[in-house]
Amino acid sequence: MNRMNNALDIEGVCKRYEGFTLHDVSLQLPRGYIMGLIGPNGAGKTTLIKLMLNLIRRDGGAIRMFGLDNLEDEAEVKSRIGFVPDEPRYHPDASLSELASSVAPFYANWDDDRFRHLAGEFELPLKKRFKKLSHGMKTKFALAMALSHGAELVLLDEPTTGLDPVFRRRLLDMLAGLLQDERVSVLFSSHITADLERAADFVTFLKDGRLVFSSPMDQVAENWGVVKGGQEMLDAEAHAFLQGVRVRRHGFEGLTSRIDEARRRFGNGFVIERASLEDIMVLFGKEGSNHED
Amino acid sequence: MRTELLHRDMSLLRRDMILHWRVMVPSILFYAAFQGWIVREINNPTLWLVFICVYMTFLTVIPINVDDKAGTYAWSCTLPVTRADLVRGRYVTAWALLALMLTLSIALAALMPGSKLTAGTVLNPDGLLLVLGIATFLLAPLIPFTLKFGMMGVMLMLVFFQVLAAALFVFAKATGTRDAVEGGVAAPFRVIIAGVTALHDYLPYLVFLVVVLAALALVNALSYRFALAIFRRKEL
Amino acid sequence: MRVLAPILCIDGMYSRYAAAESTEPELPMRIVISNASPDPIYEQILQQIRAQILSGELSEGDQLPSIRKLARDLQISVITTKRSYEELEREGFINTVGGKGTFVAAQNPEFLREKRMKAVEERLAEAVDQARLLNVGSDELAEMLRLLYAEDE
Numbered sequence: 001m002n003r004m005n006n007a008l009d010i011e012g013v014c015k016r017y018e019g020f021t022l023h024d025v026s027l028q029l030p031r032g033y034i035m036g037l038i039g040p041n042g043a044g045k046t047t048l049i050k051l052m053l054n055l056i057r058r059d060g061g062a063i064r065m066f067g068l069d070n071l072e073d074e075a076e077v078k079s080r081i082g083f084v085p086d087e088p089r090y091h092p093d094a095s096l097s098e099l100a101s102s103v104a105p106f107y108a109n110w111d112d113d114r115f116r117h118l119a120g121e122f123e124l125p126l127k128k129r130f131k132k133l134s135h136g137m138k139t140k141f142a143l144a145m146a147l148s149h150g151a152e153l154v155l156l157d158e159p160t161t162g163l164d165p166v167f168r169r170r171l172l173d174m175l176a177g178l179l180q181d182e183r184v185s186v187l188f189s190s191h192i193t194a195d196l197e198r199a200a201d202f203v204t205f206l207k208d209g210r211l212v213f214s215s216p217m218d219q220v221a222e223n224w225g226v227v228k229g230g231q232e233m234l235d236a237e238a239h240a241f242l243q244g245v246r247v248r249r250h251g252f253e254g255l256t257s258r259i260d261e262a263r264r265r266f267g268n269g270f271v272i273e274r275a276s277l278e279d280i281m282v283l284f285g286k287e288g289s290n291h292e293d
Numbered sequence: 294m295r296t297e298l299l300h301r302d303m304s305l306l307r308r309d310m311i312l313h314w315r316v317m318v319p320s321i322l323f324y325a326a327f328q329g330w331i332v333r334e335i336n337n338p339t340l341w342l343v344f345i346c347v348y349m350t351f352l353t354v355i356p357i358n359v360d361d362k363a364g365t366y367a368w369s370c371t372l373p374v375t376r377a378d379l380v381r382g383r384y385v386t387a388w389a390l391l392a393l394m395l396t397l398s399i400a401l402a403a404l405m406p407g408s409k410l411t412a413g414t415v416l417n418p419d420g421l422l423l424v425l426g427i428a429t430f431l432l433a434p435l436i437p438f439t440l441k442f443g444m445m446g447v448m449l450m451l452v453f454f455q456v457l458a459a460a461l462f463v464f465a466k467a468t469g470t471r472d473a474v475e476g477g478v479a480a481p482f483r484v485i486i487a488g489v490t491a492l493h494d495y496l497p498y499l500v501f502l503v504v505v506l507a508a509l510a511l512v513n514a515l516s517y518r519f520a521l522a523i524f525r526r527k528e529l
Numbered sequence: 530m531r532v533l534a535p536i537l538c539i540d541g542m543y544s545r546y547a548a549a550e551s552t553e554p555e556l557p558m559r560i561v562i563s564n565a566s567p568d569p570i571y572e573q574i575l576q577q578i579r580a581q582i583l584s585g586e587l588s589e590g591d592q593l594p595s596i597r598k599l600a601r602d603l604q605i606s607v608i609t610t611k612r613s614y615e616e617l618e619r620e621g622f623i624n625t626v627g628g629k630g631t632f633v634a635a636q637n638p639e640f641l642r643e644k645r646m647k648a649v650e651e652r653l654a655e656a657v658d659q660a661r662l663l664n665v666g667s668d669e670l671a672e673m674l675r676l677l678y679a680e681d682e
Contacts (some may be wrong), residue, residue, distance in 0.1 A: 017322050025568065026308040030606065033398075033606075033607055033608065034606065034607070038461060050529070053369055053370065053371050054370065054376075055367055055371070055528070055529040056528045056529065057525075057526070057528065062457070063673060073377055074374075074375045075301075075373045075374055075378070077373075078350045078372065078373040078374070079373035081371070085367065085368075087364060089365055089367065089368060090365060090368055091312045091313075091359060091363060091365055092359075092363050093315055093316075093359075094311070098311050098312065099312070101311060101314055102307070103306040105304040105307065106301070106304050106372050106374065107301075107302075107373065134449045157374060172604065173601065173604070176589075176597075176600060176601035177601060178602070179597055179600070179607060180597050180598065180601065182597070194446070198564075198570070198606065199604065199605070199606055199607045200605055200606055201606040201607050201608040201609075202608075216608055217606055217608065217609070218569065218571065218608060218609060218612065222569060238519075269310045
C-alpha cells in the first residue's frame with residue numbers, strides 16, 4: 001500500500017507510564033475511510049490519540065499523517081487535523097464566539113460561515129461563556145470547531161459519551177457526509193460499539209495497552225464468533241481454542257476469531273453466532289475459571 | 294518561513310488578548326488609575342519604572358495561570374503550532390504588554406496635571422535600557438518557573454521569600470548583625486549595579502549600549518531555551 | 530437516463546431519504562438492510578441490486594448512487610458498499626465509468642438466461658449430491674422433482 005495514501009500510519013508506538021504501558025502499536029488508516037478505535041476504559045485509546053497530537057511524548061515508534069512525520073512537521077500536520085477530545089476544555093471565561101475567533105487565523109482554511117452554520121444547527125449559545133455549557137454542549141462545540149477548517153483527518157475521542165441517541169445518529173451521518181470527499185478520514189474512539197458496527201470501515205481493538213487487531217470491519221464481522229453451550233461442555237480443548245470465556249451458572253460463552261473452524265470443531269448442542277464488537281470487547285482475554293453473575 | 298513564524302506569533306498574541314481581555318482590560322484600567330495618582334506623588338523615575346515592569350509581569354502570568362488551572366494547555370497544543378511557538382508566544386505577549394504599559398504610562402506622565410515626571414524621564418536611552426533590564430530581570434526566571442510549577446508555584450515562591458526575609462530579620466535582630474545581613478542580601482544587586490555603572494562610565498556610550506543589549510538578549514534567550522525544555526517535557 | 534437514489538430502510542422501517550444536494554431527479558432504488566439477517570450486509574445489497582436488475586426493475590443505463598452516497602444513505606461503511614459494487618461489476622451487472630459514475634450494464638438476454646440456468650444447474654447438482662448420500666436413485670429424485678412442479682401449478 002502506498003504510504004502517502006494513508007491518512008494515518010502508526011508504527012510500533014510505545015508509551016510508558018507508571019502503572020500503564022502502551023506496547024508497540026501499529027496501524028494504518030487509508031484516506032477516505034472511518035476507523036473505529038475500541039477497547040475498555042484504560043485500554044490506551046486516549047493515550048494513542050494524544051501521541052498522534054504530540055500532547056504526550058512517545059517512548060518509541062513513529063507516527064506519520066498524510067505522509068508527514070507528526071513531530072517534524074507538527075504545525076503542518078495539525079493544521080489538517082480536527083480534534084474532538086473526550087472532555088473538551090477551553091478557556092472557561094471566554095464566550096464561544098471568542099473561542100472560535102481566537103483560533104481562526106491559525107488555519108488557512110478556516111470557514112467562518114461553516115462554523116456559524118454548525119453552531120446554529122447544534123443550537124450552540126455563541127454568546128455564552130464556555131464554562132456555562134453542559135457536557136453534551138461542550139462536545140458539540142468541540143465538534144463545530146473541529147469541522148470548520150477543512151480538516152482531512154478528524155479525530156474523535158469518545159465523542160458520543162455525553163450525547164443523546166438522536167444526536168449520535170446525526171453525528172454518524174455528519175461523518176458519513178464528510179466522507180463524501182474522498183480525501184477525508186475519521187478516527188473515532190468509542191466504547192459505545194453499536195455506533196461503529198455499521199459505520200466503520202476499519203476497527204482497531206486495544207486492550208490493556210496492547211493492539212489486539214486492526215482490520216477491516218467486514219473481516220471482523222465474518223471471522224469472529226461466539227460459542228455458547230452448557231458448562232459441562234467446556235473441556236480443556238475448548239478452553240484452549242477460545243480466546244476468552246465467560247462462565248455463568250447456566251452455561252458458558254466463548255469468543256473465537258475463527259468462526260468457521262469453530263463450526264467444524266463444536267458440534268451438536270453448541271450455539272455459534274457472529275460476534276458483535278461488544279461481544280469481542282467484553283469477552284476477549286476473559287479467563288473462564290472465575291465464575292460471575 | 295520567517296513570515297510564517299511571525300504570523301504564528303501574532304496569532305498567539307491575538308488569541309491571548311481575545312481569551313483574556315476580561316482580566317486584562319480591568320487590570321490595565323486599574324493600573325492607569327494607579328499611575329495617574331503616582332505621577333503626582335513620586336519623583337523617583339527608577340521606582341516608577343519598576344512599578345510598570347512589576348505590573349506587566351503580573352499580567353503576563355495570567356494566561357499561563359489560566360492554562361494551568363483550567364487545563365487548556367492541551368487545546369493550545371492541538372492548534373497548528375509547535376511547542377516552541379507556544380513558549381515564544383509567552384515572551385511575545387509579555388513584551389507586547391510591556392510596550393502597551395509603557396505607552397500608557399508615558400502618556401499619563403506627560404498629560405497628568407501636577408505630574409512630577411515627564412515623558413522625557415523614560416524616553417531616553419538610559420530610561421529604556423533600565424526598563425528592558427528590570428523586565429528581563431523579572432521575566433527571565435518567572436516564565437520558566439511558572440510553566441514548570443504553575444500559579445501555585447509562584448505563590449509558594451513569594452511566600453518562601455517572605456518567610457526568608459522574616460527569618461533573616463529575626464536572625465539579624467537576635468544576633469545584632471543587621472548591617473551584615475542587609476549587606477549580604479544587597480551585595481549581588483550592588484555588584485550588578487556597580488558593574489553596569491562602571492561600563493557606563495568607562496566605555497564609549499554606543500559600545501556600552503551594545504554590550505548591555507547583548508547581555509539582556511542573551512539572558513532572554515537562555516530563559517526561552519530553559520522554558521522550552523521544560524514545556525517540551527510537559528505531558529498534557 | 531434514470532438516476533437512482535436508495536430508499537432508506539432499516540429493519541422494516543421505511544423512510545424516503547431525500548438527497549438534498551442532488552439536482553437530478555432520482556428514482557427510488559429499494560434496499561432493505563436487516564441487522565438480524567444471517568447474511569452480511571454487503572451480500573444483502575448485492576442480492577437486492579442483482580434481483581432488481583434481473584427482474585427488469587433497473588434497466589440498462591440507469592445510474593446507481595455513488596459508493597459514498599449509498600454508504601451514507603444506508604448508514605453503512607464505505608468498504609461494505611464498495612465490496613457490493615465490485616462484486617456486481619465482476620458479475621457484469623454494472624459498469625463504472627471513471628469520473629461519471631456507476632451504471633447498470635447492458636444485459637444480454639441470452640447471457641442472462643444462461644447465467645440463471647447455471648444457477649439452476651448448481652442447485653440441482655447439490656440436490657443430487659444430497660440424494661446420493663441417502664441412497665436415493667435418479668428415478669426417485671425425478672419423481673420428487675415432478676411432484677414439486679405439480680405442487681406449484
